[in-house]
Amino acid sequence: MKNFILFLLMSISFSNYGQGTLDQFFHRSNAFFQAHVKEGRVDYQNIKRNTTDLKEILNLAKEVRVGVENPKEYKSFWINTYNLLVIAGIVENYPVKSPLDINGFFDETIHEVGGQKRTLNEIENVLLRAKFPNEPRFHFVLVCAGLGCPPIIANAYTPQNLEQQLQKQTERALNDEAFIRINKNKVKISQIFEWYTEDFTRDGQTLQGFIDSYRTEKLPKNAKLSYYPYDWTLNKTN
Numbered sequence: 001m002k003n004f005i006l007f008l009l010m011s012i013s014f015s016n017y018g019q020g021t022l023d024q025f026f027h028r029s030n031a032f033f034q035a036h037v038k039e040g041r042v043d044y045q046n047i048k049r050n051t052t053d054l055k056e057i058l059n060l061a062k063e064v065r066v067g068v069e070n071p072k073e074y075k076s077f078w079i080n081t082y083n084l085l086v087i088a089g090i091v092e093n094y095p096v097k098s099p100l101d102i103n104g105f106f107d108e109t110i111h112e113v114g115g116q117k118r119t120l121n122e123i124e125n126v127l128l129r130a131k132f133p134n135e136p137r138f139h140f141v142l143v144c145a146g147l148g149c150p151p152i153i154a155n156a157y158t159p160q161n162l163e164q165q166l167q168k169q170t171e172r173a174l175n176d177e178a179f180i181r182i183n184k185n186k187v188k189i190s191q192i193f194e195w196y197t198e199d200f201t202r203d204g205q206t207l208q209g210f211i212d213s214y215r216t217e218k219l220p221k222n223a224k225l226s227y228y229p230y231d232w233t234l235n236k237t238n
Contacts, residue, residue, distance in 0.1 A: 022077065025060045029080045030156035032057060040151020042087055043237045044094050054088055061113040068131055072159035075128065077114065079141050079157045082123045085111050086145050089120075090234065098232040099145040106144070129199065136199040136210070137166040139192050140173045148190065148230040150179065174214040181228060185220045188228040 032053055036043045047054060061081050066074045089105055090096065099105045106120045118127065128138050143152040150173040157165050173179050181188040193200060193207055200210040207225060212218045 021063045026156050026158050028057050033154050037154040041235050041237045044090050047091050048094050065115050072162045076157045076159050076162050078127050081113050083143050090145050100232050137170045140170045146232040147235050171214045174211050185222050187223045187225050191227045191230040194227045
């Protein structure tokens with residue numbers, strides 16, 4: 001009986017520790033984004049001067065454990081972690097003109113976070129897209145450090161606000177005339193829609209139908225869609 005009580009107390013203590021670490025991760029991530037993101041761009045130069053906060057947040061991320069049984073917690077953690085790791089990778093190599101200037105940035109560099117060892121591509125494609133195949137809005141919140149990505153926000157994604165944040169960022173991107181470029185019936189859209197077509201066209205949905213579902217002003221009915229080149233220029237502040 002004593003052993004059972006001891007096991008129960010240890011389990012509760014570990015659970016509280018884990019939740020406390022996750023809460024601290026969200027809190028500190030939010031403060032970090034607020035301090036270093038402005039108008040959708042990142043102040044890499046300033047972060048480079050003092051990387052202590054970023055390193056401490058990513059150390060917290062090593063200790064966090066999340067599971068898909070709590071999807072909002074899980075998604076929020078991995079979205080923030082992806083964006084923080086991108087920033088950390090750029091800062092480590094700064095100054096650079098593009099994330100593509102860093103060999104293996106997305107598909108070779110291994111990061112130890114959330115009790116796993118993963119590349120950025122694995123976080124996006126294995127831990128998020130594969131786990132939640134009906135969530136195309138990931139593409140509007142995962143920020144790859146290029147200007148072709150939708151802009152990064154100056155807040156952390158949190159379980160309490162995740163649904164509203166996903167919705168807002170998707171609407172923001174798809175109503176942005178620089179992201180969806182309309183010239184009469186000719187509409188140029190990001191290569192994100194070309195690379196991940198299957199995410200936006202499930203259950204018989206069309207690309208135009210997906211885009212229109214988030215737009216205030218719908219695309220022309222006879223719209224001819226094409227893709228403009230992705231801009232990998234670094235999303236740094238001026």
